[in-house]
Amino acid sequence: MRKLLLSLFALLSFPAAAQLTDSFTDGNCTQSPAWTGDLASFQVNTQLQLQSNGPATTGTTLQLVTPCQAATGTTWEFYANLKLATSGSNYADVWLMADQPDLKIPGTKGYFVRLGGTPDEVSLFRKDASGSPVYVVNGLDGTLSSSTNNVVRVRVTRSLQNGWTLERDLTGAGTSYITEGTATDATHQRSNYTGVLLTYSSANSRNFYFDDFRVTDATPPTLVSATPATARQLDVVFNELVDASPSAVSYRLTGAGAPAVLTAQRDAADPALVHLTLGSDLPLGNNTLEVRNVADLYGNTAAGPLTLSFLNKGFPVLPGVNQVLITEIMADETPAVGLPASEYLEIYNPTAGALLDLGGLRLQKAGSSTAAVFPAGAVLAPGEYAIVCGSTRAAEFAGFGKVFGLSNFSSLSNSGDQLLLRSRTAQTLFEVSYSDTWYKDNRKKEGGWALEMVDLANPCAGIDNWTASTDASGGTPGRANSLKVTNPDRTPPALLRAVALSPTTVRLFFGEKLDSAAVANPALYGLVPAVGITRVAPVGPDFRMVDLALGSPLTVNQRTTVAAQRITDCVGNAAGPATSTTFALPDVPAPDAVVINEILFNPRTSGVDFVELLNRSAQYLDLRGWQLSSETETGTDVQNISREPYVLAPGQLVVLTTRPDVVQSQYPTNDPTTFLALSSFPSLPDDAGTVILLNTTGQKLDSYTYNKSQHLALLDDLNGVSLERTRPEGPSLASNFHSAASTVGYATPGRPNSQYQADPGGSKFFRVEPETFTPDGDGQQDFTSINYTLNQPGYVASVTVYDALGRLTRRLVRNESLAVTGFLPWDGLNDQGRKAPIGYYVFFIELLQPSSGLKYEYKRTVVLGARL
CATH class of the missing domain: 2.60.40.1220 (Immunoglobulin-like)
Known part of the structure; x- marks a missing residue:
């Protein structure tokens, strides 16, 4: 390994007469140049050729490599003789370019010539970090057809323009080359090694012969790119490794106002990269670089000027708050209208001149620890749009503009989500909480249409500044939104x-x-x-x-x-x-402090259930940790009301529902702040059930057992009609609830109940209020009540309604135990459930005290009328 590193250092540091030459005339393969790898399985034979000498085991692979950095403008030549019948198990790969010294592992990248294989060919292949090798030039099948003597000399040329030519000479002399083909491939621009990789069966362990390796780079370097790294640093990339000595090299920026080049330093890790330090800031716009006398590692010098024009767009800066916006949301992608059936977001740079560095920017849902992170080097130019989608969907949007396909791109909820763009340091740069009500179009709400921001200068607004796309395709990913109008926010915060x-x-x-x-x-x-x-x-x-x-x-x-x-x-x-x-600082709730004030359990089509609570105490009470429960024949369903503080003031209402926007659209209210959105709502059957309010310890605060039969019998359609508490101080019983009036739209969430009836008070045993009523569902005196205040508990009452002629109309109650105070309502219906005729009626009240046997009788009159 030490000898290999010294050889590599020598090649990187000093020009050489030839890039690589080895005819093994020195009788070895360990010096000038030094080959490494499976050295024990190779020998230099008496004919001074490199010969395989590996184990006689089927499936063996052997390799030798030597450092070589030549990549473009290069010619590779070698001699080979495969004294065997080539096949899929017997072939040689001669690597022209390899990025690492181990040719056996799948991740090695570069180019190689295959001798043999199943097609018995001479072909040029490219190998990427993953996947199987792919043809660059597919040579003629059957070229190496001998079973004992396949002599061939190969020459491969790569031009500066990445054009490849593969030639072979079956005489082995190198004087009769035939072209196998040409191709263009610029995938891999760097090389560190040249080598051979052999695969054979047991009989062929000594049947591979090689000679006359020669790699020649006779062309000087060329400029590939110039990229501004900072305001005063320019990174220059050449097509090959360049000489480290810059003494004779001249770097100059041309044009009016061009800064001087102070220093030129070759990159320590990439010898094809040179860092230029400038004397002043690089001008924005087009610039031209001129380079003279730059040489490669092999002494080829570009004496004349190399010139390259490049654009300075500015230098990426980290985005600030509202400097990168989400301007379009495709949450419900099916059925597709004209765009790919895939969720996406659109982002936009609204700044006048800032090139935004998006590297490390995090896209996530509120409350989630999972984020889709933008890759290093991701930028967004001023006024530029980009599409953001899942990594597997990026190809579908390639034709629409710039695309960032991100891993961990979270699925977008059709009904609504809170989306965040956060900086590398977790600062929130942009937030949007969209909802399907933002479409403002029930047809488009069903899928295939994107939500678009209307005025990009008003990024903080919600539903007022978003709407469904009007583009025929369903959206405008990567370009200006279809409805782009001025919609400023001039309202101060409340x-x-x-x-x-x-x-x-x-x-x-x-x-x-x-x-x-x-x-x-x-x-x-x-x-x-x-x-x-x-x-x-x-x-x-x-x-x-x-x-x-x-x-x-x-x-x-x-x-x-x-x-x-x-x-x-x-x-x-x-x-x-x-x-x-x-x-106020909230108190501990007293018994019956908060009660169920209104309930909608059978909503209209596309509507949702709600339960309204009333704080009828003098206390300030925090609903955090409270629960709403539903009991039915099939079980109990308990849901949290609020995990965050939510305080009810004395006399305050709060409407609990999963979709405040839907309830408000069906029952308009002047105070949307009375609504509290629940993530989940207990199941309320449409016919009957019990709703229970529980505090933080699970103690029952109130409960109400509802039944559709409690609705006004005159109603033909109960869908969307709530039951309202008539008296706040009364019990949570059916007698204290009534159908909401038609004049208010059949429900009053967040507003005073339409059937509210004040307690008349007073010291009389029985009092009728109102004395004239009109049971027509309009919310105006729809029922009457016998209000009572008794001198002691323990009474039992029976109440019968007679008309003016003394005919029985309704048995209102029979032997019912009464509290000390309360009321008994009559909705104007007879015992058959039909509305009684207009006229005078008499309540005959029988009051019995079982403990003493005393019995009292009372009569009270009432008028059942109708509005003209």
């Missing part, structure tokens, strides 16, 4: 709510993405009652939240106002007047 995460930490929630640097100033925030703010921390990855660290702890349930002023969103809009909201 403070939506605040939550006390702990006695000394308050989290503020804003309606849009913020400028994380601009909003980190404690002077922008204030609390009443006054509490000092020691630190402000914007919360990623989308920076819609800000955490305030307080100098002193908050008091439980103390109402506090927080104000924020001059808060800047991520496109520069700043709030003028202070925006404020109230909050």
Whole structure:
């Protein structure tokens, strides 16, 4: 090995008269030049030829190599005699170029001439790092047809333009060459070794003979490329290894304002690469390099000027926030409209003049540790688009422009995902949380159409700045989006709510993405009652939240106002007047503090279920860790409400659903902040079930058993109709729920219930409210109630409804135990489930106290009317 390294050093360091010559006239193969490998299995015979002398074992492979760096503008010659019948088990590969000294391993790259093989041919092959060898020149089959004496002299020439010529002379004299063919192949530009690799069966271990190896490079170097590495360094690549001594070499940049070349240094690892240090910054645009007197390792000198024009686009810089954008999303690729049936993203460089270095940039979903990483050397020019897809899909988009095929490219959810572009240091550079509602087109939502950003100057906006592509193919990967219009964001950020995460930490929630640097100033925030703010921390990855660290702890349930002023969103809009909201440090919930206020269990087509909660206490309560459960005949389904802090103020509503956007589209609300999106929702059967609210310890806070029969019997279609609690302070029983009114769209998520009925109070045993009602489903006095307040518990009541003529209309309750206070509703239906006629009606109330046997009777009148 030491002798091999010394020989390689000599070739790299000093010009030589010939690149490689060995006719074995010195009687050995270990000196001038030194061959290495299976030396014990070769000999230089008495005819001064290299002869195989390996073990007589079928399937043996032998090799010898010697250093040789010649690659282009080179001629290889050698003599061979295979005294055997060539076959697929008996052949010789003479390697002209090899990148490593072990020719037996699959990963060796280069070119070789095969003598023999199954076709008995003389052919030129290329070998890559993986895969089988491939033909460069496929020689004539049957050329080596003798079973005892296959003499051949081979000459291979590679031009500076990577043109290959394969010639052979079967006389062995080298005077009667016949061309086997020509080809062009520029795959491998470097060489470290030349050698032979033999494969044989047991009878042929001594039947390979070689002589007159000669490698000649008679052509001077040429320029291949010049690449700006920094503002003052230019990397110059030649087609072959060049002399390390630059004393006679002249490097010059031409043109007005061209910088001087101060030093030229050959690269230590790649002798074909020279680093030029410049005296001043390299101008942008086209430049020309001129080189004189550069020589290769073999004394060939390019005396005249070598010239090469190159473009300086600028030097890659790391992208900052919103300097690389996701501008197009193909999440649902099937059925394909006109593009490949493959998910992809489109990225864009919106800067005016920055060439972005994307190497190490990470594409991932929020909350995932897996990322698709851009490779080293990946760049994006100013105003340039690129397609990003899985590594196995890159070829499908090759015709659309620049493509980055990345490993670990995560599957994009059809319904929506939160996507992040993060720097090498994990800084969030861009975030988008798309949803299938962004298509704004139910047909395109079904697949084959991309989502496109409308105004690239407004990268922080959501649904208002995205829509389905209008291009006939379904998208515009790699080019300007189909709907490209001005859509600026001129709205300052609004403070939506605040939550006390702990006695000394308050989290503020804003309606849009913020400028994380601009909003980190404690002077922008204030609390009443006054509490000092020691630190402000914007919360990623989308920076819609800000955490305030307080100098002193908050008091439980103390109402506090927080104000924020001059808060800047991520496109520069700043709030003028202070925006404020109230909050308090949450308390431990009292029994029945939060109740089920409304439920939709049988949604419309394309709709979703929801459950609305009401905080009817005077406490501030945190829903973090609470659960919503469904009990049916088939089992229990429990789902988490929130893993993050979510505080309900006294009297506040919250709507739980998996798709707030869908519910809001079907039941418009003026306050979308009352909605809390759940990742999963308990299964609610369309006919009947029980919904249960549980706290962090699994304790039941409230439950409601629903049934479709509880709906107003006059309704023809129950789909999309919610059941609403009529009295907040009443029990979670069927008697305290009613179908939502038609006048409000049959549900009121996030709004006061349409069937809300105030408690009339008072000290009378029984009172009817309202005294006139119109049961038509319009939300206006759709039912009446017998409100009662008793002097003690333990009463049992029966209530019967009669019309003005004394005819039985409805047995409302029979022997029902009553609480001390409560109400009994009548929806205007008779015992047959039909609406009773308009007119006067009498409630006949029988009140019994079982403990004493006392019995009381009451009559109350009511009018069942109709709207004209």
